[in-house]
Amino acid sequence: MAASKPKWVTIKTTLPERPLPLNSSRSPVTTDRLLIRALVAEDAPSLHILRTQPEVMANNPQGRPDKDLEETQRKLSPFLPPNDEKTYNCAICLKETGELIGIGGCHQPASLFGWPAIGYMIRKEFWGQGVATEFVKAWLDMWCKLPRAEAEIEIDRRTLLPDEGEESSPELVTSFTLVDNLASQRVLEKAGFERFLAWEDADLRNPDLQVTLIGYRYVSGRRLRN
Ligand SMILES: CC(C)(COP(=O)(O)OP(=O)(O)OC[C@H]1O[C@@H](n2cnc3c(N)ncnc32)[C@H](O)[C@@H]1OP(=O)(O)O)[C@@H](O)C(=O)NCCC(=O)NCCS
Incomplete structure (x- = not known):
């Protein structure tokens, strides 16, 4: 798929109703091995362990581990009150022990x-x-169960599904990965996302460099693929 400039269109769709449920009202969800719950300020030290692993941060736009606990706290704050109504990012914990081993969800509406x-x-x-993969499947289920509202939003037309017009679209969740992040691509594909675009862009870790990025979309409430 060739890289091209995005063209923005305004479409009618649905989105989770705003304000999103506040962290204090989000019920934890369990899967076979995981407990997925709202983030709390006390997660900062566990999140710091995660965010200081060089292998984990290599693909992050920041491109380096957090410098100190204060930096991790600043990274956590977009997901804590009063910002919780805008985001739906969760603590990923082991069900058996409650230990936080990851973070994930919607960090950008x-x-x-x-x-x-x-x-x-x-x-x-x-x-x-x-x-x-276990987390992404469970999170999609949580996301799809949120109450819906009609919405009119500006989107990149390259995300539109084939055979859909440019006036309305089934609701999507999107993601993108670096071309060499095969593990993340595999996670998205196993969870039902469809790869729809490859393009060249500035590397957020070093804007002097160009990287290839892969775009993924998921039709909320309906799988494109198993
Ligand atoms: C990406 C990440 C979340 C994957 O987590 P994970 O728990 O290991 O993922 P899963 O085990 O559910 O699935 C990984 C899949 O990728 C595959 N995989 C892993 N490395 C791979 C590689 N180098 N080449 C091809 N496939 C690879 C695994 O075999 C597995 O697929 P399978 O079940 O078909 O065998 C984890 O590596 C991570 O946190 N990376 C750093 C942060 C990051 O990159 N986040 C995503 C940003 S877009």
Whole structure:
């Protein structure tokens, strides 16, 4: 798929009703191995362990581990009151012990494509065990169950599904990964996302460099693929 400049269009769709449920009213969700719950300020030290693993931060736009606990606290604050109504990012914990091993969810109500975006990171000791996939599937279920409202938003037209007009669209969740982040691409595909775009862009970790990025979309409430 060739890279091209985005063209923005205004479309009618649905989105989770705003304000989003506040952290204090979000019920924890459990899966086979995970407890997915709202983030709290006390998560900062566990999040710091995650965000100081160089392997975890290598693909993050920041491109380096957090310098100190204060930096991690600043990264946590967009997901705590009073910002919780705008985001839907969760603590990913082991069900058995409650230990926080990752963070993930909607950190941006309008991503670079205009749609809500999902992101996630898992502590390296837990990679390769299906944890991220288990989380993304559960999170999508949580997201799709939120009350809906009609919305009119500006989106990148390249996200539109084939055979849909440019006036309305089924609601999407989007994500993007670096071309060499095969693990993340695999997670998205296993969770039902469809790859729809590859493009060149400035590397957020070093804007002097160009990187290839891969865009993914998920039709809320309906799987494109298994
Ligand atoms: C990406 C990340 C979340 C994956 O977490 P995880 O719990 O290991 O993911 P899962 O085990 O659910 O799935 C990973 C899949 O990728 C595959 N995979 C891993 N490394 C791979 C590689 N180098 N090449 C091809 N496939 C790879 C695994 O085999 C697995 O697929 P499978 O189940 O079909 O075998 C984790 O590596 C991470 O936190 N990375 C740093 C942060 C990050 O990159 N976040 C995403 C930003 S877009």
